[in-house]
Amino acid sequence: MQGAIKKKRTFADVWKRFTNSEEFGALIPLLILLVAVQAFVTVQASITNGVFTWGEFLKWNNIRSILNLVPFMGICCLGNALVIMTGSADMSVGTTSGLACMVLGYMIKALGAPWWVALIAGLVTGLLLGYVKSYFILDLNLPSFIVTMGLGQIIGSSRYFLSGGYPYMKLGDELYTLGHAEIGGLFVPFFIAVAFYIVVSIMLAKTTFGRKIKAVGDNSEVAALSGIKVKNIKRFAYLTSGVVVAAAGLLLAVRMDYAQPATGTGWETNCMAACAIGGVSLNGGRGSGLCIAMGMLTMMFLDNAIVMVDLPTQLQPTAVGLFLMLAASLDMIKSRQKIKAEATVVEEGEVAVEA
Amino acid sequence: MEKTLESRELRKAKNKLKLVKFFLSSEFFAVMFIVVISVITTIINPNFFTAANILLMLRNCAFIGIVSIGQALIIMSGEMDLSVGAVGTFGSIVFGMLCIWNVYPIWFGLLVAVLFSCAMGFLNGFLMLKVGIMKWVATLATMNLCAGLATYLCMGVPITPMPEVLGDFAAIQIGKGLISTISGNTNRGMGLSILFLIFIAILIIAHIVLRYTKYGRMIQACGISANSAYMAGVNVTRVKWVTLVVVALLAFIAKFLACMRARVVTVAALSNFKSIAACYIGGIGFVGSTGSMGGLFIGVILMALIENAMSAIGWDPNVQIAVIGLMLMIVLTIDVFKRRYVASRIDLI
Numbered sequence: 001m002q003g004a005i006k007k008k009r010t011f012a013d014v015w016k017r018f019t020n021s022e023e024f025g026a027l028i029p030l031l032i033l034l035v036a037v038q039a040f041v042t043v044q045a046s047i048t049n050g051v052f053t054w055g056e057f058l059k060w061n062n063i064r065s066i067l068n069l070v071p072f073m074g075i076c077c078l079g080n081a082l083v084i085m086t087g088s089a090d091m092s093v094g095t096t097s098g099l100a101c102m103v104l105g106y107m108i109k110a111l112g113a114p115w116w117v118a119l120i121a122g123l124v125t126g127l128l129l130g131y132v133k134s135y136f137i138l139d140l141n142l143p144s145f146i147v148t149m150g151l152g153q154i155i156g157s158s159r160y161f162l163s164g165g166y167p168y169m170k171l172g173d174e175l176y177t178l179g180h181a182e183i184g185g186l187f188v189p190f191f192i193a194v195a196f197y198i199v200v201s202i203m204l205a206k207t208t209f210g211r212k213i214k215a216v217g218d219n220s221e222v223a224a225l226s227g228i229k230v231k232n233i234k235r236f237a238y239l240t241s242g243v244v245v246a247a248a249g250l251l252l253a254v255r256m257d258y259a260q261p262a263t264g265t266g267w268e269t270n271c272m273a274a275c276a277i278g279g280v281s282l283n284g285g286r287g288s289g290l291c292i293a294m295g296m297l298t299m300m301f302l303d304n305a306i307v308m309v310d311l312p313t314q315l316q317p318t319a320v321g322l323f324l325m326l327a328a329s330l331d332m333i334k335s336r337q338k339i340k341a342e343a344t345v346v347e348e349g350e351v352a353v354e355a
Numbered sequence: 356m357e358k359t360l361e362s363r364e365l366r367k368a369k370n371k372l373k374l375v376k377f378f379l380s381s382e383f384f385a386v387m388f389i390v391v392i393s394v395i396t397t398i399i400n401p402n403f404f405t406a407a408n409i410l411l412m413l414r415n416c417a418f419i420g421i422v423s424i425g426q427a428l429i430i431m432s433g434e435m436d437l438s439v440g441a442v443g444t445f446g447s448i449v450f451g452m453l454c455i456w457n458v459y460p461i462w463f464g465l466l467v468a469v470l471f472s473c474a475m476g477f478l479n480g481f482l483m484l485k486v487g488i489m490k491w492v493a494t495l496a497t498m499n500l501c502a503g504l505a506t507y508l509c510m511g512v513p514i515t516p517m518p519e520v521l522g523d524f525a526a527i528q529i530g531k532g533l534i535s536t537i538s539g540n541t542n543r544g545m546g547l548s549i550l551f552l553i554f555i556a557i558l559i560i561a562h563i564v565l566r567y568t569k570y571g572r573m574i575q576a577c578g579i580s581a582n583s584a585y586m587a588g589v590n591v592t593r594v595k596w597v598t599l600v601v602v603a604l605l606a607f608i609a610k611f612l613a614c615m616r617a618r619v620v621t622v623a624a625l626s627n628f629k630s631i632a633a634c635y636i637g638g639i640g641f642v643g644s645t646g647s648m649g650g651l652f653i654g655v656i657l658m659a660l661i662e663n664a665m666s667a668i669g670w671d672p673n674v675q676i677a678v679i680g681l682m683l684m685i686v687l688t689i690d691v692f693k694r695r696y697v698a699s700r701i702d703l704i
Contacts, residue, residue, distance in 0.1 A: 089491065136687075140687075140691045142687050142688075142691065146683075146687065147684070149628065149631070150632070151680065151684065153628055153676045153679065153680035154676075157673045157674060157676050157677030158677060269499055272495065283489070317506075318499065318503030318504050318507070321495075321496040321497065321499030321500035322500060324495065324496040325488070325497075325500075328488040328493070329482070
């Protein structure tokens with residue numbers, strides 16, 4: 001028989017492809033969360049008012065305030081996800097953001113530098129820190145988790161050194177307008193975050209580079225045998241994530257108009273939870289910009305939902321922890337077939353510690 | 356003649372290898388750190404090297420020490436537990452709620468708190484071993500879970516007062532008279548705290564378990580190579596799961612002793628980073644040698660020393676975390692060089 005039978009693409013095929021994608025898997029928890037919380041709040045409001053009133057959760061005001069909080073941790077999560085996608089871990093992203101933030105404040109306040117010099121200095125800080133991390137993890141072959149935890153503590157303490165523990169206030173007019181200009185109620189940092197996400201999504205999905213990142217994360221041995229320079233890819237991931245994460249800290253300082261040393265503490269947990277929820281496998285190799293975005297949105301809506309539902313804010317870490325458990329479990333179940341199929345998994349750092 | 360020359364060179368090379376392995380080991384570096392920091396701090400503040408201060412340091416190292424013993428066990432078996440601090444806090448808050456805010460008897464409160472802590476260890480084991488989540492994600496999640504619950508249950512306020520009998524027990528000091536006569540009245544009436552003795556007792560028990568019991572050998576086997584242990588018939592899952600429960604129990608004991616001494620149950624968790632650093636600086640967690648409790652003891656002393664030295668010098672307490680992180684990085688890097696050298700001279704072993 002000559003020539004294959006050409007099958008017409010039906011709607012069923014498109015639907016199947018859509019539902020099997022990771023983005024759809026990330027969309028489901030988000031939708032469930034939104035619907036459930038909105039229902040709860042609606043019921044609550046109706047009982048209070050006596051008549052049927054829609055709950056405040058999905059109103060534009062609330063969504064707007066959530067979206068205005070997204071950029072900072074969202075961009076940090078983007079940087080973290082790049083590293084996770086290559087198969088490593090980075091527990092110091094939050095503190096790196098914080099240090100970049102403090103460097104900005106220090107340059108403007110203590111050194112009197114112009115705003116653009118300070119911004120560049122902040123980004124360079126992130127780049128340097130990314131290089132340091134990559135040196136320890138790639139050249140010395142140390143386990144990424146321990147190294148980034150240790151470095152994270154060092155960086156976290158150095159946030160307090162520059163200013164002696166005090167925040168830097170009032171960072172100048174140019175940065176103020178940058179942080180407070182709004183379009184349709186959404187401030188500029190939000191659009192910068194969207195731009196970042198679009199750029200990274202295109203890079204991951206459409207360029208060979210993005211494919212190489214996912215290949216390295218999936219199985220670095222096979223990637224190396226296929227001719228991909230694994231070390232270079234991983235180093236690029238660390239450097240880029242350093243810059244991106246520093247940008248997150250800088251954006252926060254710009255928006256808040258002050259730089260405080262506690263910035264970035266605890267962002268790592270949220271980032272990891274967002275990645276796990278969004279379908280970026282924590283073992284590396286899967287994910288896209290949209291996945292990360294949806295995971296981040298789910299985390300932000302979850303934080304807001306806790307307040308809306310009148311749960312005490314002290315339970316916020318508990319909710320994040322539970323979500324992380326659920327998401328990581330689902331992620332693991334999905335990865336299990338892949339892991340069973342591999343005979344041995346050689347990760348970096350197995351030389352030093354039995355990972 | 357030629358044979359003797361060759362064997363002399365061989366002997367010299369072997370000796371050099373032994374020296375490198377000794378001087379580049381993390382335990383040696385830990386001892387060096389202790390000596391250097393003690394000397395520098397004593398020069399800056401002579402009050403540092405008094406009997407009273409040393410006894411204070413020994414007492415403070417009991418808390419992080421007991422946590423580190425648990426952490427050492429779990430690191431030796433190949434996993435890691437980030438939730439130690441939070442689990443201890445959670446158990447202590449449960450005890451506080453039952454015995455201080457309500458009037459349940461102490462043994463009941465202790466029993467329930469121990470059960471809850473072990474349940475958290477069980478949860479850790481379930482997530483890590485049955486579901487298969489990576490060790491840091493699972494314990495990170497548990498840490499957040501326990502931390503949030505602890506803060507919520509106590510509503511943010513410290514729970515006071517601790518029952519008298521417990522507080523008095525933690526304040527017992529031994530040998531005041533003897534130490535006073537030896538140090539000639541410079542110790543301000545301090546003796547060796549019973550908390551330190553409890554820590555030493557648990558350390559000795561852990562050492563005996565590791566060295567002389569089957570369970571201890573199974574832990575080390577799992578740590579060296581889980582695959583080989585499995586082939587040899589060790590039930591790796593069960594060993595790790597039991598160890599995780601033990602870690603949670605030890606974490607609770609540590610935080611509970613701290614609360615007993617302070618006579619108040621607070622939400623401030625013991626630092627999990629310090630326990631991990633104590634293990635690594637003490638030589639536990641590297642491939643090739645499973646480390647020993649002696650090394651862990653050195654690491655724990657170093658942790659307590661840094662905390663004490665920072666306040667003696669007058670630096671910000673934030674600095675101690677940076678210093679510990681720096682030491683951790685140094686020890687990890689030195690270990691890489693040592694391993695490279697040993698690997699290059701593998702023909703000599």
